[in-house]
Amino acid sequence: MSPSEHRPVHVPVMPREVLQWLQLSPGLTVLDGTVGAGGHSTLILKSLGDSGRLIGLDRDPMMLRLASQKLTHSNCQLIRSSYAEASAALQQLGVPRVDRVLLDLGLSSDQLADRERGFGFDAGGVLDMRFHPHEGQPASELLRSLDQNTLEEIFRTHGEEPAAARIASEIVRRRQAGKPVSTAEELESCVCDAVGAARNAGGRNVATRVFQALRIAVNQELQHVERMLTETLPAILKPEGIAVILTFQSLEDRLIKNAFKGHQGWQVLTKTPVTASPAEIRLNPRSRSAKLRAAKWMGHE
Numbered sequence: 618m619s620p621s622e623h624r625p626v627h628v629p630v631m632p633r634e635v636l637q638w639l640q641l642s643p644g645l646t647v648l649d650g651t652v653g654a655g656g657h658s659t660l661i662l663k664s665l666g667d668s669g670r671l672i673g674l675d676r677d678p679m680m681l682r683l684a685s686q687k688l689t690h691s692n693c694q695l696i697r698s699s700y701a702e703a704s705a706a707l708q709q710l711g712v713p714r715v716d717r718v719l720l721d722l723g724l725s726s727d728q729l730a731d732r733e734r735g736f737g738f739d740a741g742g743v744l745d746m747r748f749h750p751h752e753g754q755p756a757s758e759l760l761r762s763l764d765q766n767t768l769e770e771i772f773r774t775h776g777e778e779p780a781a782a783r784i785a786s787e788i789v790r791r792r793q794a795g796k797p798v799s800t801a802e803e804l805e806s807c808v809c810d811a812v813g814a815a816r817n818a819g820g821r822n823v824a825t826r827v828f829q830a831l832r833i834a835v836n837q838e839l840q841h842v843e844r845m846l847t848e849t850l851p852a853i854l855k856p857e858g859i860a861v862i863l864t865f866q867s868l869e870d871r872l873i874k875n876a877f878k879g880h881q882g883w884q885v886l887t888k889t890p891v892t893a894s895p896a897e898i899r900l901n902p903r904s905r906s907a908k909l910r911a912a913k914w915m916g917h918e
């Protein structure tokens with residue numbers, strides 16, 4: 618889908634809380650490591666004044682094209698890059714360190730809405746799920762090639778799926794029968810068969826955790842998060858710079874919590890994770906699972 622055919626649908630999560638924990642003021646340099654269609658960045662820019670600067674990164678070229686339609690200020694630059702490689706992106710701009718970093722992890726509703734990308738249950742064609750069309754292997758390829766134990770491990774660890782073993786076994790059974798699972802519809806029906814439940818049993822799609830786990834595996838998302846936490850953030854934040862991170866699943870939230878607690882260079886600002894208000898959850902159900910953590914980088918000493 619070209620950006621001209623697509624009006625962004627993503628609603629930024631916890632916008633008020635993000636701005637509050639970022640503690641913005643005019644003149645700061647802010648890195649939005651997951652700029653998406655620019656929802657949070659648009660709000661951030663308003664607090665930075667003409668002397669401030671915003672650098673937006675995204676792994677997905679489609680999202681950057683959407684962001685570039687919205688973020689047209691001269692003090693905003695957009696680069697296609699993983700946040701894990703933010704040091705190189707900043708070097709390219711001659712910016713050694715930044716005052717603030719925002720990471721809003723996971724998937725944008727705009728990516729989900731594009732059926733050709735293969736992120737959602739109603740995806741058309743072959744399951745892809747790659748953030749970048751040429752990086753890594755599409756989900757359909759993983760479903761065709763990974764052994765049963767590896768598939769089970771992915772569903773259990775990345776999706777916390779209780780029926781991981783049965784689902785992995787059903788995927789391999791279909792493969793052996795000459796009918797490999799390669800579309801969203803086939804994956805959904807495979808999960809329904811494996812767990813013996815209807816599509817929307819329990820009020821949400823029965824394949825939700827499996828889709829999430831596959832997307833995380835396809836994009837090696839946890840590796841990017843870990844690298845960002847251990848190498849990149851300490852290298853790019855100024856002393857007393859602040860990182861604000863939004864996560865949508867417990868595995869990622871645990872990584873953030875442990876990284877902030879486990880390194881004496883961090884001063885944790887949010888003692889417990891901040892969650893969305895009931896009013897926001899009513900208006901934007903995607904915010905229901907969001908957790909926000911913020912920490913100040915005090916340096917290596």
Ligand SMILES: C[S@@+](CC[C@H](N)C(=O)[O-])C[C@H]1O[C@@H](n2cnc3c(N)ncnc32)[C@H](O)[C@@H]1O
Binds near residue numbers: 627674722723725
């Ligand atoms: C939840 S959306 C961000 C939405 C954005 N905050 C807004 O308000 O519009 C997450 C974005 O992160 C991007 N992304 C995922 N992994 C990334 C990575 N390792 N580096 C950079 N961007 C990434 C996705 O492509 C997606 O556009």
